[in-house]
Amino acid sequence: xxxxxxxxxxxxxxxxxxxxxxxxxxxxxxxxxxxxxxxxxxxxxxxxxxxxxxxxxxxxxxxxxxxxxxxxxxxxxxxxxxxxxxxxxxxxxxxxxxxxxxxxxxxxxxxxxxxxxxxxxxxxxxxxxxxxxxxxxxxxxxxxxxxxxxxxxxxxxxxxxxxxxxxxxxxxxxxxxxxxxxxxxxxxxxxxxxxxxxxxxxxxxxxxxxxxxxxxxxxxxxxxxxxx
Amino acid sequence: xxxxxxxxxxxxxxxxxxxxxxxxxxxxxxxxxxxxxxxxxxxxxxxxxxxxxxxxxxxxxxxxxxxxxxxxxxxxxxxxxxxxxxxxxxxxxxxxxxxxxxxxxxxxxxxxxxxxxxxxxxxxxxxxxxxxxxxxxxxxxxxxxxxxxxxxxxxxxxxxxxxxxxxxxxxxxxxxxxxxxxxxxxxxxxxxxxxxxxxxxxxxxxxxxxxxxxxxxxxxxxxxxxxx
Amino acid sequence: xxxxxxxxxxxxxxxxxxxxxxxxxxxxxxxxxxxxxxxxxxxxxxxxxxxxxxxxxxxxxxxxxxxxxxxxxxxxxxxxxxxxxxxxxxxxxxxxxxxxxxxxxxxxxxxxxxxxxxxxxxxxxxxxxxxxxxxxxxxxxxxxxxxxxxxxxxxxxxxxxxxxxxxxxxxxxxxxxxxxxxxxxxxxxxxxxxxxxxxxxxxxxxxxxxxxxxxxxxxxxxxxxxxx
Amino acid sequence: xxxxxxxxxxxxxxxxxxxxxxxxxxxxxxxxxxxxxxxxxxxxxxxxxxxxxxxxxxxxxxxxxxxxxxxxxxxxxxxxxxxxxxxxxxxxxxxxxxxxxxxxxxxxxxxxxxxxxxxxxxxxxxxxxxxxxxxxxxxxxxxxxxxxxxxxxxxxxxxxxxxxxxxxxxxxxxxxxxxxxxxxxxxxxxxxxxxxxxxxxxxxxxxxxxxxxxxxxxxxxxxxxxxx
Numbered sequence: 001x002x003x004x005x006x007x008x009x010x011x012x013x014x015x016x017x018x019x020x021x022x023x024x025x026x027x028x029x030x031x032x033x034x035x036x037x038x039x040x041x042x043x044x045x046x047x048x049x050x051x052x053x054x055x056x057x058x059x060x061x062x063x064x065x066x067x068x069x070x071x072x073x074x075x076x077x078x079x080x081x082x083x084x085x086x087x088x089x090x091x092x093x094x095x096x097x098x099x100x101x102x103x104x105x106x107x108x109x110x111x112x113x114x115x116x117x118x119x120x121x122x123x124x125x126x127x128x129x130x131x132x133x134x135x136x137x138x139x140x141x142x143x144x145x146x147x148x149x150x151x152x153x154x155x156x157x158x159x160x161x162x163x164x165x166x167x168x169x170x171x172x173x174x175x176x177x178x179x180x181x182x183x184x185x186x187x188x189x190x191x192x193x194x195x196x197x198x199x200x201x202x203x204x205x206x207x208x209x210x211x212x213x214x215x216x217x218x219x220x221x222x223x224x225x226x227x228x
Numbered sequence: 229x230x231x232x233x234x235x236x237x238x239x240x241x242x243x244x245x246x247x248x249x250x251x252x253x254x255x256x257x258x259x260x261x262x263x264x265x266x267x268x269x270x271x272x273x274x275x276x277x278x279x280x281x282x283x284x285x286x287x288x289x290x291x292x293x294x295x296x297x298x299x300x301x302x303x304x305x306x307x308x309x310x311x312x313x314x315x316x317x318x319x320x321x322x323x324x325x326x327x328x329x330x331x332x333x334x335x336x337x338x339x340x341x342x343x344x345x346x347x348x349x350x351x352x353x354x355x356x357x358x359x360x361x362x363x364x365x366x367x368x369x370x371x372x373x374x375x376x377x378x379x380x381x382x383x384x385x386x387x388x389x390x391x392x393x394x395x396x397x398x399x400x401x402x403x404x405x406x407x408x409x410x411x412x413x414x415x416x417x418x419x420x421x422x423x424x425x426x427x428x429x430x431x432x433x434x435x436x437x438x439x440x441x442x443x444x445x446x447x448x449x450x451x452x453x454x455x456x
Numbered sequence: 457x458x459x460x461x462x463x464x465x466x467x468x469x470x471x472x473x474x475x476x477x478x479x480x481x482x483x484x485x486x487x488x489x490x491x492x493x494x495x496x497x498x499x500x501x502x503x504x505x506x507x508x509x510x511x512x513x514x515x516x517x518x519x520x521x522x523x524x525x526x527x528x529x530x531x532x533x534x535x536x537x538x539x540x541x542x543x544x545x546x547x548x549x550x551x552x553x554x555x556x557x558x559x560x561x562x563x564x565x566x567x568x569x570x571x572x573x574x575x576x577x578x579x580x581x582x583x584x585x586x587x588x589x590x591x592x593x594x595x596x597x598x599x600x601x602x603x604x605x606x607x608x609x610x611x612x613x614x615x616x617x618x619x620x621x622x623x624x625x626x627x628x629x630x631x632x633x634x635x636x637x638x639x640x641x642x643x644x645x646x647x648x649x650x651x652x653x654x655x656x657x658x659x660x661x662x663x664x665x666x667x668x669x670x671x672x673x674x675x676x677x678x679x680x681x682x683x684x
Numbered sequence: 685x686x687x688x689x690x691x692x693x694x695x696x697x698x699x700x701x702x703x704x705x706x707x708x709x710x711x712x713x714x715x716x717x718x719x720x721x722x723x724x725x726x727x728x729x730x731x732x733x734x735x736x737x738x739x740x741x742x743x744x745x746x747x748x749x750x751x752x753x754x755x756x757x758x759x760x761x762x763x764x765x766x767x768x769x770x771x772x773x774x775x776x777x778x779x780x781x782x783x784x785x786x787x788x789x790x791x792x793x794x795x796x797x798x799x800x801x802x803x804x805x806x807x808x809x810x811x812x813x814x815x816x817x818x819x820x821x822x823x824x825x826x827x828x829x830x831x832x833x834x835x836x837x838x839x840x841x842x843x844x845x846x847x848x849x850x851x852x853x854x855x856x857x858x859x860x861x862x863x864x865x866x867x868x869x870x871x872x873x874x875x876x877x878x879x880x881x882x883x884x885x886x887x888x889x890x891x892x893x894x895x896x897x898x899x900x901x902x903x904x905x906x907x908x909x910x911x912x
Contacts, residue, residue: 077761078802081806107796108795111790111791111792111796112796115790118796
């Protein structure tokens with residue numbers, strides 16, 4: 001092999017190495033940190049899956065990598081407990097926190113929900129650790145437990161309260177807010193004229209239907225693509 | 229004493245006796261059937277006490293007699309249990325049922341609230357017995373558990389649900405509805421700009437302040453004076 | 457037809473009439489008043505069905521008629537609400553009250569259990585009405601919610617408390633007590649060495665297995681046959 | 685100053701320095717990590733205060749330093765959240781974990797207790813972090829919520845269940861167990877013949893009376909002094 005050829009090979013290899021390195025460098029890892037809604041979100045048709053398609057169709061699939069980190073039944077303190085293992089070791093650039101439904105719901109279903117003050121405390125502790133690791137954070141309000149539009153879902157009061165806690169955190173911590181609760185209520189005011197309990201954006205009052213996954217993906221997309 | 233004078237006295241006495249008898253006959257007994265809110269309502273400044281003054285200032289005190297029958301902690305089935313003793317034996321002309329706060333509240337405070345379907349069942353059973361005794365019935369929605377106006381009182385959802393049950397009963401049973409919940413919400417939207425939890429119409433999120441007693445008395449007055 | 461023959465016929469007819477009348481007279485109606493456990497009790501293999509067989513094999517089937525009056529989800533106040541229609545109109549001689557599981561269980565499962573003091577109040581109100589109708593009453597303690605024998609079933613404390621309420625009522629009202637809770641605990645101490653949650657006397661922690669139905673039938677039989 | 689005297693001073697100083705250093709070295713820091721019971725435990729007459737006196741009267745006050753780290757309302761996950769700040773930064777030699785009452789109690793009082801599986805998960809996570817920091821650990825069962833001895837305290841079942849979780853952890857993790865629940869039950873079986881709800885070892889069903897603080901101190905002393 002001639003010296004020139006060797007040099008060519010080395011040069012080409014280096015170019016590839018550098019370019020692939022630079023691709024790796026710029027590909028942003030977005031991790032979705034949540035409960036069963038997020039656990040289902042990575043399945044075909046789930047909101048994370050839909051966002052993958054959106055990044056692709058916008059020519060951004062080389063720039064973003066989406067990772068699901070949802071576990072059924074998780075409350076805010078469960079996220080805190082597993083953040084080292086399930087988040088920090090994965091070195092994401094952006095973490096989207098989507099939690100709160102179980103913190104409210106389990107109060108009523110099993111007596112094991114989360115007090116609002118402790119919900120805030122653990123939420124802030126998670127954010128603090130993510131910020132310390134130089135990870136960008138976006139936070140979501142919990143969407144719905146029941147889709148009735150006459151304000152008569154049993155847990156509406158608390159869902160609004162915990163959503164307000166999250167909205168306040170977004171302001172205080174200067175974080176982008178993905179206000180799913182607001183988006184879901186607005187959607188249902190026009191699309192649920194029969195005051196149904198489920199079947200519009202959810203299949204069972206809580207977990208997302210196709211339309212629900214679409215709405216979450218749309219709302220998240222708007223926010224995530226703007227995070228620098 | 230002359231015979232004529234004696235006759236006069238007898239005649240006058242008889243006239244008085246008859247007229248007072250006829251007054252007694254036409255004096256409508258209105259019984260307020262409820263929980264601790266009604267129990268406090270008969271105290272000075274309470275809503276029943278205020279209504280007494282309203283009937284008086286409208287020259288109707290000779291036509292109405294107001295009776296309190298409220299017991300703290302009562303739920304709809306407690307009313308049913310004691311209706312023979314505390315209502316039917318008093319032969320009221322009108323009964324105002326004001327119940328529901330504890331049916332919702334005790335779900336969360338002690339695990340002993342009332343399921344919505346049973347709430348309706350007992351409510352209808354009370355109405356049936358009252359109607360059978362030829363008693364007119366007016367029914368009230370439960371006002372508030374917490375006065376926040378951002379829809380974030382924990383039990384707002386259920387209060388709206390149980391209020392809807394009562395509104396449906398009013399329609400189905402063709403009964404006058406005193407929609408306290410609606411009146412309280414409207415009042416607070418304009419009078420509670422700071423989104424306080426209590427202190428406007430309640431002293432403690434549930435029990436009535438002076439303004440609360442006034443609002444209840446006003447709402448009830450409008451309805452009761454129209455019941456023939 | 458001869459006069460003698462006519463007399464014979466009349467005499468025989470009368471004898472039949474009287475005897476069948478006396479059979480009707482002496483056939484005691486026993487009504488089982490309760491929840492889903494009693495609702496299932498009338499099915500083949502259920503505890504009421506088993507007792508029918510026991511009365512038969514003891515030659516007492518002509519003397520007793522057993523009637524089920526159980527409705528799923530019933531608590532003590534539900535029994536009170538439907539006692540006119542489901543009990544008094546059936547003119548039973550004996551009523552066996554078997555209630556309490558839902559009063560305790562629903563506290564934890566749906567926030568709609570029954571406070572102990574109101575449990576007692578409604579229980580006494582039922583007994584009073586039955587006694588007024590000259591009906592004999594026997595009362596049962598609620599058996600189990602969970603069969604673990606290490607005292608670690610979540611609701612053991614309350615089941616014991618409400619059973620104590622019933623035991624006190626039996627004493628105060630001088631009523632035969634069928635202490636199912638005691639019988640179930642004793643059975644399981646010897647027959648559930650592996651501390652299983654269900655599968656011994658229940659199929660699902662609450663509803664009766666074949667062995668459970670057998671034990672209930674045995675305990676009730678001992679008491680009911682002694683009621684004069 | 686003569687050279688000899690200088691040497692003497694240096695020598696004496698060194699001796700003092702070394703001896704005080706060695707005292708500091710051997711003084712074992714014992715940290716009590718818990719809820720309001722432990723928060724009250726450091727007050728005069730509290731169980732930590734009593735143990736200080738016990739170490740003193742046994743001539744061990746130079747060998748042990750007792751530190752309270754109890755915060756009212758804490759559940760197992762609250763301990764986990766604050767263990768860096770409140771435990772690890774204090775470099776204790778021994779940590780006594782005394783938690784569980786609120787995890788059970790808040791299920792019933794506010795719907796915000798802790799599921800048994802998560803209770804275990806967080807408990808193990810705390811132990812793991814302490815062991816990693818070379819800290820010895822002793823663990824306690826939660827004593828009582830209600831002192832009735834007829835097994836009819838509402839939360840007895842769950843307290844037994846969560847105590848069993850802790851007993852299993854002690855075995856699996858090879859940790860000394862301070863079985864307060866067992867000690868309290870045994871005490872009350874002999875000292876609470878009237879089946880009182882409180883007033884023997886507690887003032888209010890949960891928080892310790894003088895006798896309760898004494899019993900906890902005695903039980904802990906037996907275990908802690910044996911930890912090498």
